[in-house]
Amino acid sequence: MSSQVANERLTIKGYRDKQVARKLVSMGILPGMTMKIVRISPFGRSFYIKVGNQIVAMRTDEYDQIVFE
Amino acid sequence: MSGNHREINVAIIGNPNSGKTTLFNLLTGLNYKTGNFPGVTVDKRTGSFIHEGQVFKLIDLPGTYSxxxxxxxxxxxxxxxIDTSSSDYPDLILYVADSTALSKQLLLFDQLKELGIPILLALNMTDSVKKLGIRIDTKALSKALETPIVQVSARTGEGIVTLRKQLLHLKAANTKQSTFSATYNTKDLESVIPIISELTGCNNDYLCLLAAEHIDYIHDSLLDITSKRDIKxxxxxxxxxxxxxxxxxxxxRFKRIEPIIDRYVTKSFNRxxxxxxxxxxxxxxxxxxxxxxxxxFLIFQSVFSLATIPMDWINNGFINIKSYLNQVLPDTPVVHLFTDGLLSGINGVLVFVPQIAIMFFFIVLLEExxxxxxxxxxxxxxxxxxxxNGRSLISLISSSACAIPAIMSTRTIKNRKQRLITIFVAPFMSCSARIPVYTMLLALLVPNVYIWNFISLPGLAFFGLYIVGAIFAFIVAMILKFSLKTQExxxxxxxxxxxxxxxWKSVLGEVLSKVKSFIWSAGRIILFISMVLWIAANTSMPGRMSEVERELRAEAPSSIVSKSDFEAQLSSKKLEASFAGQFGKWIEPVIKPLGYDWKIGIALLTSFAAREVFVGTLATIYSVNDHTNDNLLTKMRQARNPDTQKPVFNLATSLSLLVFYILAMQCMSTLAVVRKETGGWKWPVIQFVVMTGLAYMLSWMIYRIFS
Structure with missing residues (x-):
């Protein structure tokens, strides 16, 4: 489960879902970058994430589309 | 060179949060037009400015990353x-980037460089850069990116003069933008690119490649469905x-940009x-x-407390103007159409402006x-x-002031289905126009007592009505979630x-643009409906009105009844005889199951201009001569059904009316705005049928249970 990896730095390897991939790539969230979940949303459905020098929010199921090394 | 007589088109573009819109507002000095891009409800703003006699036309493009x-x-x-034939097709591109986050902001810039249109790179937020201790070697950066750079701050106005000069230089130099070595490969597309190029008129390989990659997103006017199928x-x-x-x-692209940024931009600490x-x-x-x-809670408090003052000014101002005009102008129907119909209509539009402006002020503040x-x-x-989605929450909350700005604010919701659901359910939230109606009906129903000495019972009931509206908004949203189909x-x-x-300048500019949009889109409808309803309530078959007056005089000679009582009775009788009154009687069989009579029918009809008109209409029809609520309540309590001799406003009818006013779609201006935002009559019609149908069913049930 993705929610158990909080506070761990992970390196992006690739993406499973095409649309998620397009979206993340456009935002400059690319393979090779490290990602860290900072916190979980009040209703537990999304993550507050630090990646490179930007902060992004995404749903847990979107997060699950990212493949890590 | 085209000389100085032609406008220079400048496309202003950048990432979301780059401060692009603030810069646009600053450059055009809030002098712009708002339209729509074809096929989507994305605001298209075009504005202009003049520098050294040359007119520049700015086109504000939506913020994207790529x-x-x-x-x-x-x-x-x-x-x-792609659309090179458009009259808006740019001569220059003004690319706006947030200097404090440059490395992620230049992807789109790098792509745009392929187009061969001269680009000026505006590094925005220069003021923050200094504070944050970021140093940018602009000369070296400009050289490395092969693009002129200007440092600006859209917030403070710093660098704007230089920016204007640079735009003029860029045009005068008329150099073709040199591009980096191509990062794309079109060899495998040799059979497709010429086709796309020929059909769309676009002669740039990179754009044709993008069109091939995203063929479904290409507008039908550029590439028809058959050609798309063939290309696919x-x-x-x-x-x-x-x-x-x-x-x-x-x-x-990132691999190329990031080292350049790393070399020429130094950061002293984490921003x-x-x-x-x-x-x-x-x-x-x-x-x-x-x-x-x-x-x-604080926003709500401010909206309702701050708005009452200008709202009173507007209402009192119009009362004064009307009474003055009624004194000096002759007493003819045309004059009354102007003073009571048209001016009241304008009053009805303007009275919403303070709340809408204050609400938008806070929304823009939160957004920016x-x-x-x-x-x-x-x-x-x-x-x-x-x-x-999360943004819908803001829209629903602002809908508690007025559904119109709420529906307009859904433009920030990118997903179509989510946006449609938000638009659909927003009017269920109790808006401020329902307040006078709730107040009056609750006064009939709930005794004005306090629980534990501090919670007012009517106040509590009032809150309950808001909650009921909100619950229905969420129930209907849930039903729509499962019934609307979408591929997206x-x-x-x-x-x-x-x-x-x-x-502040940018916030003010946004608020001003929303208020203008409200007055233009909803205002016209409210005005029109007010006029039509005024005519319906004041005219009848030729001669019928004077007949009514004669009959009343014969019945009650003016010597017995006081003048003001007579006038009140006369307007009541005239309203009954008017087209609106006939409509009330005609519709009575339909609304009888809900416990309403024809008098309420008239009030329901006039509510279509704006719900709060309900109270005024009842005051006229119950011939209240001094328009105070107490007097109206007494008359309403005394009202008896001519057949049964029972009170008209009994528990069942009053409750049923409350439910009707919570749920029914009665606001023509909201429907007009929904039509504008959804691009057709389909959704406003469905919304009207669903909301009013639901209101009818539940009011009927409530009436049956309590009578």
């Missing part, structure tokens, strides 16, 4: 650059991998430090939602400070459960920008 679109809204940019077939036959291409291309500290509290799992509730993105993050989960999957994935203090 030319590769993820939605029809993002595809606006791609379509815009060709792409399939060469096993065209559009996603892989996009990822490769993007990575290659996100403060933001992260603030977020630890503001987006905290438990504290965060409570802070949001507090913010909402960066807090809105956090609200979206925190509430996305729960709103998504009801088929909406909703995404959250958003960037949470660093917090910043919004600039």
């Amino acid at each position: 030319l590769h679109p993820n939605s029809p809204e993002e595809a606006v940019n791609l379509n815009f650059f 077939y060709r792409l399939d036959s060469i096993k065209f991998q559009s996603l892989t291409r996009q990822v490769d291309e993007t990575m290659e 996100l430090g403060l933001t992260e500290k603030m977020d630890a509290i503001l987006t905290h799992r438990v504290i965060g939602p409570f802070i949001f509730l507090l913010v909402t 400070s960066g807090y809105m993105a956090r609200v979206v993050y925190m509430f996305d989960g729960i709103m998504n459960y009801f088929g909406m 999957k909703g995404y959250l994935i958003i960037s949470l920008p660093a917090y910043r203090i919004p600039h």
